[in-house]
Amino acid sequence: MAQTDFDILIVGGGMVGASLAYALRNTSLTIAIIESFAPNSAQQPSYDDRGIAISYGSQCIFESMGLWSQLSHYCTAITDIHVSDRGHFGVTRLSAHDENVAALGQVVTARSMGIVLNHALAQQDKLELFCPNSVTSLIQNTDYVELTLKEGQQLTAKLVVAADGAQSTIRQLLNLGALTRDYGQTAITANITPEYPHQGRAFERFTDAGPIALLPMSDNRCSLVWTVKSGDEVEILKLSDHDFLAQLQDRFGYRLGQLMQVGQRNSYPLKLMQADQPIQQRIVLIGNAAHSFHPIAGQGFNLGLRDVAALADVLSNQPEDCGDPRLLHDYAQWQQDDQDNVINSTGLLVDLFSNNSPLLGHLRGAGLALVELFPPAKHWLAKKSMGLARKQPKLGRGLPL
């Protein structure tokens, strides 16, 4: 084996890359992160004010990583989920009580997750940070990968993990193909304060333009993800607070009473991207660098964290050559089905619930009513939203999956 500067170079220190570095902290692997933004920079896009719904499965992964006690301070529990379809009958309610758990999931802002992850990584003496910096070129050799950074510095590693988000530079440098789709929708996010206490309830309301989600947060705020047809967000973002809330109220209804206050608004154009070959010679793509998709079911980060858990498990059992192709193959076998399932079911949800065909509307209403009346279907849906419905992989040794 050639001598390398590091065992693993993680490109991208966002939610997924930073989680991987932390998950590997107790191994003998030497690790560095290359990240475009300085640690704790308010501009880092991974750590903005979006509310992220963390599934119960992700909570278990954070627990096994030893990070949950820090993160839980910033979380608000989701105890109930209320699913409805605007203009049609049929409602489904999922509850933690029915599933015998304290919470179906948790909500945390990406910014708070950044605070926790950055603080946790700052305690790791062995971890090297190249931030702010970025990769300009890479060369793959049989035994190692060589990366050149913006300032001309060259680094070598046995394995490069690309966690550099949906516009991944590593994916572009490798010239990898990807399955792409423009959903034609844009998500508007903001924090909303409603008149009534949210009481831990999360709301998912499907409308003809796309879904609206309101997730419970601290101080009786709710994290809004309002999906609109792309282009419509321009006018909506310009509205006064009063008019914005009035339009939202019209689409969402009065389940939380009057919507009283709105915070800063942001928008995200929604596109599907699934890399064709997330495993390359001594390179693996994880998180949004491998797959980014519609937030309709709040699964993007949860899937990225399962990538982290699976990769950390495989790597911590094979420290001699962490870039060994067999090891990466193990990881791919483990995660590919999960990624395909989440992406396909998300696409189905988008097509089914962002469609104003009257026939589909009636079918959706009937479907929601049926789920409500049929406990096994409700239980299956609850397990799915908790991140527990998929088959447990055979490889499970370390982190819970």
Ligand SMILES: Cc1cc2nc3c(=O)[nH]c(=O)nc-3n(C[C@H](O)[C@H](O)[C@H](O)COP(=O)(O)OP(=O)(O)OC[C@H]3O[C@@H](n4cnc5c(N)ncnc54)[C@H](O)[C@@H]3O)c2cc1C
């Ligand atoms: C509106 C909205 C709501 C969402 N809600 C949920 C939810 O409720 N639940 C859920 O599970 N998911 C949700 N998601 C998805 C979730 O936000 C993403 O899956 C998650 O942010 C992916 O993290 P990541 O670390 O892979 O990528 P990113 O967050 O994009 O991080 C990439 C990192 O790489 C860095 N970087 C980029 N290029 C380079 C480079 N060339 N060199 C070095 N560093 C680089 C960036 O600065 C950044 O820090 C939502 C997404 C949106 C848009």
